[in-house]
Amino acid sequence: MKRSYGMLCLFTLCLMAVVFVGSSCAKKVAPPPAVPKTEAPPPAPVPAPTITLSASPAAIERGQNSTLTWSTSNATNVTISGGVGTVEASGSRNVSPSESSTYTARASGPGGTATAEARVTVIAPPAVEAPRAVRISDAEFFAGNVIDIFFDYDKHDIREDAANTLKMDARALSEPERARLRFTIEGHCDERGSEKYNLALGDRRANSAKEYLVTLGINADRIDTISYGKERPFCSESNEECWQQNRRAHFVLKQ
Numbered sequence: 059m060k061r062s063y064g065m066l067c068l069f070t071l072c073l074m075a076v077v078f079v080g081s082s083c084a085k086k087v088a089p090p091p092a093v094p095k096t097e098a099p100p101p102a103p104v105p106a107p108t109i110t111l112s113a114s115p116a117a118i119e120r121g122q123n124s125t126l127t128w129s130t131s132n133a134t135n136v137t138i139s140g141g142v143g144t145v146e147a148s149g150s151r152n153v154s155p156s157e158s159s160t161y162t163a164r165a166s167g168p169g170g171t172a173t174a175e176a177r178v179t180v181i182a183p184p185a186v187e188a189p190r191a192v193r194i195s196d197a198e199f200f201a202g203n204v205i206d207i208f209f210d211y212d213k214h215d216i217r218e219d220a221a222n223t224l225k226m227d228a229r230a231l232s233e234p235e236r237a238r239l240r241f242t243i244e245g246h247c248d249e250r251g252s253e254k255y256n257l258a259l260g261d262r263r264a265n266s267a268k269e270y271l272v273t274l275g276i277n278a279d280r281i282d283t284i285s286y287g288k289e290r291p292f293c294s295e296s297n298e299e300c301w302q303q304n305r306r307a308h309f310v311l312k313q
Contacts, residue, residue, distance in 0.1 A: 061189060061195060072080065072128065073077070074120045075269075079240055089104065098227060100170065102170075102233055103311050104132075104167075104169040105131075105132045105169050106132060106167075106169040106170045106172065107131065107132045107133040107165040107167045107169055107170060107172045108130060108131045108132065108133075108165070108172055108175055109125070109128060109129070109130045109133065109136070109164070109165035109173065109174045110128060110129050110130075110171045111126065111128045111138070111161065111162075111174035111176045112126070112127050112128075112165040113125070113126055113127075113153075113161065113176040113177065113178045116126065116176075116177065116178060116179060117178075117180075117181055118154075118178065118179075118181065118184060119181050119182070119183045120147075120156060120157075120178070120180050120181075120183060121154065122154065122182075123152045123153065123154050124152070124153055124154070125150050125152055125153075126142070126149070126150060126151050126152075126153055126161055127149075127150040128145070128148060128149065128150075128163050128174070128178060129147075129148040129177070130147045130148060130165040130172075131299050132165075132169055133147060133165035133166060133167045133172075134166065134167045135162070135165070135166045135167070135245065136163065136165050136166075137163070137164050138151070138161055138162070138163045138164075139151065139162045139163075140155070140160075140161045140162075140237045141153075142161065151185055151218075155177065155178055155180055156178050156180065158177070158178065158179045158180045158209060159177070159267070160175055160176070160177045160178075161175065161176050161177070161178070161220070162175050163175070163176075175225075177282065179243055188200055188203045195305050196236070196239055196309055196311065197313075199230075199236060200241070200309070200311040201311075203228065203230035204227045204241070204309045204311075205223050205227060205309075206223075206229075206306045206307060206308050206309060207219075207220035207223050207267060207307050208214050208220060208302060208303075208305055208306050209248060209263055209305045209306065209307075210305070211250075211301070211305065212246070212251075212259070214259060214262035214266045216267070219229065220267075221270065222303075224267065224271060224274065225274060227271065227309070228271055228274035228275060228276055229274055231258075231280075232269075232276070238278065239284075239311060239312075240279075240280045240281070240282070240311075240312045241266050241280065241281060241309055241310060241311050241312055242281075242282040242283065242284060242309075242310045242312060243264045243267050243281060243282070243283045243284075243288075243307050243308070243309055243310075244260075244264060244283075244285070244286055244290075244308040244309075244310060245259070245260030245261050245262070245264030245265075245283065245284070245285040245286065245307060246260055246263070246287075246288075246290065246291070246292070246304055246305065246306050246308055247259050247260050247263075247287050247288045247299075247304060247305060248287055248288060248291070248301035248302075248304040248305050249288050249291065249296065249301070249304070250288075250301070251288070252275040252310040253287055253288065253289075254285035254287075255287075256288045257285050257286075257287035258285070259287070260284075260285030260286055260287045261283070261285035262284055262289050263285075263306075263307050264284065264307055265304075266282050266285035266307070267307035268281045268283055273282050282312070288304070291304045292304055292306070292308075
């Protein structure tokens, strides 16, 4: 009986040792690693707008045009100062400022704002000098503006065409800076008729021209008359065309 009791005690002790050893081994097992939490990536940054602006030509004369040219990226709204206003993302526009001006282009969007400038310089056009009047001599003026008149055969009456010519002569001779000019009216005839007769006819022709000019306001003291009859023909052929050229009152400036 005592032996059985002893064995029971020994068995109990062995069992307790096994339990103790198992309990000690269980405490040494490492726990499973913790799973790290996954965080969401940060949002991508919004790109900032960019803009360029240029003016060509950069210098103009008043009244001329210059062309503004611009280009942007990442912009939702683009404006240009100087009266241009809201514009497309990229483009060009003609401007004609009356004075030197700086244009500012502004591009805005979710990523912010960007600006660019371009200056147009307005140059005053060079002063235009009035052309100086070319002073011509009295002889040149007289030759270019005082015109002979012509007569019908054996007549000293002022024809209509001759009257119109004398009116133009009177206007030229009335110009203030030519009002001092004195001149001679020569009476001429064609070759037909006697020398004496043609001298008298030439005198009547010269005086008819003088009297008409006086009625137009030319002072008689400025005018002398002389007759050459048929002595100094302007054309030497014997035909009507040539004779008509010789039947004239010829104006000569007195030096």
